[in-house]
Amino acid sequence: MTEHRSYLRSLERSRRSLTREDRPEVFAMAGREWDLLDGVFAPPFSATTGIALDVLGLTGDDEPRYRPGGSFLEIGTGTGIIAVSAALAGCARVVAADISTAAVRNTALNAVRHGVGDRLRAVHSDLFAALDADERFDTVYWHSNFVLAPPDYxxxxxxxxxxxxxxxxxxxxxxxxxxxxxxxxxxxLLQFSDRGDVALLHEMADSCERELVVRDRRRFLEGAEELEHILFEIRG
Ligand SMILES: C[S@@+](CC[C@H](N)C(=O)[O-])C[C@H]1O[C@@H](n2cnc3c(N)ncnc32)[C@H](O)[C@@H]1O
Incomplete structure (x- = not known):
């Protein structure tokens, strides 16, 4: 495994992010302020959430990957910054799911902070497990935990x-x-990274008869490390 893909380094990044002295309770991003609760993925410590907002067209001039007036499901919502931004950008129905209970609370707080609590539902869910069986969405999106750990970790x-x-x-x-x-x-949509195992992702897609189409790629620096984020559309 190459160094930048090391799951041990990612676990170290996770620990550091929780205990850093400069971890804020409120942070500014995309022209707004956001609550950050203890134990939730911290957007200010990584470029990746900002990239997610950009590739979805929720900031600046990029092509929108959501449907204004439509529905948007975010898996792995964290602070809720992406889901709330989708609601503010005109999505009429937003569901924001996370396996972390703190993230679900955090998202509900940010939805109220930005006045979209009437059209955003924060749900505690392992992927789609807690959604109603007949719920359907115009956009399904996950900025995932793309680093591969051993199966028994x-x-x-x-x-x-x-x-x-x-x-x-x-x-x-x-x-x-x-x-x-x-x-x-x-x-x-799946937002993935070359910190993850892109070849294995393709193998898994093949084995469940899905096609991965690259919709966007962004290169960026994290410290001295050059990384790439890839937005895949899952077809099939
Ligand atoms: C890289 S973070 C992204 C957080 C947020 N969307 C952002 O961009 O700041 C990945 C998120 O996926 C969530 N997650 C991981 N596995 C999950 C699962 N099986 N079901 C739901 N959420 C999951 C994590 O708890 C975490 O909030």
Whole structure:
């Protein structure tokens, strides 16, 4: 495994992010202020949430990857910054799901802070498990925990699950199930990274008869490390 893909380094990043002295209770991003609760993935400590907002067209001039007036499901909502921004950008129905209970609370807080509590529902869910069986969406999106951990690794905190996916078990389910949640003409999106195992992701997609189409790529520096984020559309 190359150094930048090391799950141990990602676990170290997770621990540091929880205990840094400069971890804020409120942070500014995309022209707004956001609550950050203890134990939740911290957007100010990584470029990746900002990239997510950009590739979805929720900031600046990029092509919108959501449907104004439509529905948007975010898996792994964290602070809720992406889901709330989608509601503010005109999505009429937003569901924001996370396996972390603190993230669900955090998202509900930010929805109220920005006045979209009437059209955003924050749900505690392992991927799609807690959604109504007949719910369908124009956009399904996950900025995932793309670093591969060994299949038998047991995360010690909910926060570690924001960084690593043991055996890519959650990714395998997302690839298989996300297209089934789409309304007619909708798109299922996965924001992944070259910190993850892109070749294995493709193998898993093939094995469940999904096609991965690259919709966007962004290169950026994190410290001295050059990284790439890739927005895949899952077809099939
Ligand atoms: C990289 S963080 C992204 C957080 C937020 N969307 C952002 O961009 O700031 C990944 C998120 O996925 C969530 N997650 C991981 N596995 C999940 C699962 N099986 N079901 C739901 N959420 C999950 C984590 O708890 C975490 O909040």
């Amino acid at each position: 047991r995360p010690e905190t909910q926060h570690e699950i924001a960084y690593v996916d043991p055996g890519y078990q959650a990714h395998r389910r997302y690839l298989s199930e996300a297209p089934g949640l789409l309304a007619e003409g909708g798109s299922a």
